[in-house]
Amino acid sequence: MVSEKEELVITKLKDGTVIDHIPAGKSLDILNALGLLKDKDRKIAAIMCVKSRKLGKKDLLKIEDFYLESKILEGKIAIIAPGSNISIIKDYILISKHEVSISDRLVSTLRCINPDCISNAKEDIKSRFDVLSRFPLKVRCHYCERTFCDDGIVVDV
Amino acid sequence: MNFKGRSIISIRDLSVDDITNILGTAQKIESLTSQSPSKTLNIAKGKVIASLFFEPSTRTRLSFETAMQMLGAKVIGFSGTEGTSVKKGETLKDTALTVAQYADMIVMRHPLEGSARYVSEVAGIPVINGGDGANQHPTQTLLDLYTIAKRKGKISGLTIAMVGDLKYGRTVHSLAYALSLFDNIRLIFVSPEELKMPKYLVDEISKKQNIDIVETRDISDEVLKSDVIYVTRIQKERFPDPQEYHRLKSAYVIDAKLMEGAAKNTIVMHPLPRVDEISTDVDTMENAVYFPQAGNGVPVRMALILLLLGYDV
Ligand SMILES: [Zn+2]
Numbered sequence: 001m002v003s004e005k006e007e008l009v010i011t012k013l014k015d016g017t018v019i020d021h022i023p024a025g026k027s028l029d030i031l032n033a034l035g036l037l038k039d040k041d042r043k044i045a046a047i048m049c050v051k052s053r054k055l056g057k058k059d060l061l062k063i064e065d066f067y068l069e070s071k072i073l074e075g076k077i078a079i080i081a082p083g084s085n086i087s088i089i090k091d092y093i094l095i096s097k098h099e100v101s102i103s104d105r106l107v108s109t110l111r112c113i114n115p116d117c118i119s120n121a122k123e124d125i126k127s128r129f130d131v132l133s134r135f136p137l138k139v140r141c142h143y144c145e146r147t148f149c150d151d152g153i154v155v156d157v
Numbered sequence: 158m159n160f161k162g163r164s165i166i167s168i169r170d171l172s173v174d175d176i177t178n179i180l181g182t183a184q185k186i187e188s189l190t191s192q193s194p195s196k197t198l199n200i201a202k203g204k205v206i207a208s209l210f211f212e213p214s215t216r217t218r219l220s221f222e223t224a225m226q227m228l229g230a231k232v233i234g235f236s237g238t239e240g241t242s243v244k245k246g247e248t249l250k251d252t253a254l255t256v257a258q259y260a261d262m263i264v265m266r267h268p269l270e271g272s273a274r275y276v277s278e279v280a281g282i283p284v285i286n287g288g289d290g291a292n293q294h295p296t297q298t299l300l301d302l303y304t305i306a307k308r309k310g311k312i313s314g315l316t317i318a319m320v321g322d323l324k325y326g327r328t329v330h331s332l333a334y335a336l337s338l339f340d341n342i343r344l345i346f347v348s349p350e351e352l353k354m355p356k357y358l359v360d361e362i363s364k365k366q367n368i369d370i371v372e373t374r375d376i377s378d379e380v381l382k383s384d385v386i387y388v389t390r391i392q393k394e395r396f397p398d399p400q401e402y403h404r405l406k407s408a409y410v411i412d413a414k415l416m417e418g419a420a421k422n423t424i425v426m427h428p429l430p431r432v433d434e435i436s437t438d439v440d441t442m443e444n445a446v447y448f449p450q451a452g453n454g455v456p457v458r459m460a461l462i463l464l465l466l467g468y469d470v
Contacts, residue, residue, distance in 0.1 A: 116290050118271035123248050125275060143271025144292055145167060147357050 013045075017068040018087040019061040019077065021099075024049050026081045027059035033076040033157050036063065055083075075109040076155045078102045079137070104131050110139065111156040117144035127156060161467035164277035164284040167293045168331045173338040180303050182460035183453075185470050190227065190456070198459075199229035200468055207260035208234035209252070210287070211243065211267040216429065216451065217287050217296075221264050224458035233260060253280040262465060283465040285458075291327055297428060298331040300457045304450040305385055308424050312336070318345040318380040321389035321409050321434060323354040328428045329389055330358055337362035343369040345380055349405045352391065376409070381419040386411065387426045390434050412436035419444060426450050 019030060027046050031037050036044060043064040052058035059081075068074065068086055077084060078100040087097040106129045112119045119127045119141065128142035138149045160178075165171075171179075190196055206225045210218050213236050225232045233256075238244050243252060249267070253276045256263060263280060265273055266287040273286035273293070288294040306312050317336060319329045323346050333354065336342050344362075346354045353372065363370050373380070380386065388411055396402035411425060416439055427435055427447040439445050463470055 114270060116268070116270050118249070118267075118269045118275045118289075121249070121269055121272075123250055123275065125250075141271070143274050144290075145169070145271070 013062045016064040020085045022059040022081045022084045024057035029080045112141045119143045160464035166274045166286045168295045168298045183456040186459045187456040197227045202229035204230040204261045206230045207256045207263045209265040210236040213237045220454040300454040313340040316343040316383040317385040318383040319387045320347040322352045322391045323348040324352040326389045337365045341367045346372045413438035
């Protein structure tokens, strides 16, 4: 475990994205959802289980030369790690910082777990869910119209 | 409230005004056809309607195709995918795009849930969902509502009891949802513990204003005296233990003796096919409306076809 002070020494990101305030243990799920676990050339600092005043323990990701600007990817992070923050850094300067949010309609973000849903058939089709409530998160598949919560909500990776 | 070019996929897409409009149109069509010497209306002459039954369903298909014929439209399509390009691995999207070259509208039934929604998004012509797996069958719900409105003169203010398998029956789910859009509805859900109405649905509809929901296990006196008794079949495959199935099933049979306790104007409905949950001795009673109910599918489907094609009735 590293203290917050040490952690700043470890990584000073010149260009890229910092994802902070990730609930502890979720950083690898985020990298997987972003498709970065398979990216062998990408420099990533994954800092896990550090102390956090807000969360008790948190994870933190620093990803070089990667600018997280896609709403779809942000939606995936918001599902996996609600409350986390995205900062865009260019030439050591913080360009933007915001907390991830879930939009009312999630396109290409989740996968429907209903095997009989048309969105799982061999068709040229984007998954689409309507958010029914945020706390707790409850979504309805636009196609099969089934409602999902908890483990029924699966991020499409 | 303009229906032209719209699709009818799910009862959730319809407002109470939409429903009232559809039922009113069906009523006009019914009186127009009864006045016509040939019993048909050639309003949609020259139109081509595709009837795509990826999964056979005799009753639904015959009712739809009767509606199409009575409007003078030409019907193309298939029932079952044997011998079609679907069997050769064609995607649903390609089938829909091809059919849309010849047809003005698609009526479809498909085993996958959400299939009709998907086709309505890619085909570029109106689609009527004739059943997408376990999901939706909106024309069934509309003909149920039409039957209730026709027999009772109204929908708001009625007490409707639903009896049998309320857990898996999509018919009762859609009907309960649609009724909850009307005012001062009292719903009595009668089922064994194992087959209760899903909680998410009860939660959702109990949030509506002016609705009263009761869940019970028994066909009580109040159930028998309600305006409508809507019966569904309890299916054997839902029970691992056959004895359990027989015990439960027999507790929810409507027969003439039980109906002695019903109000004179209580109507008994059923989406059909019926097995033995309504005994045949009820068929000749005035309360039995399940066969006319099936017949009401024709004017309701005629109304939908005309509205979506943009005709005024
Ligand atoms: Zn689905």
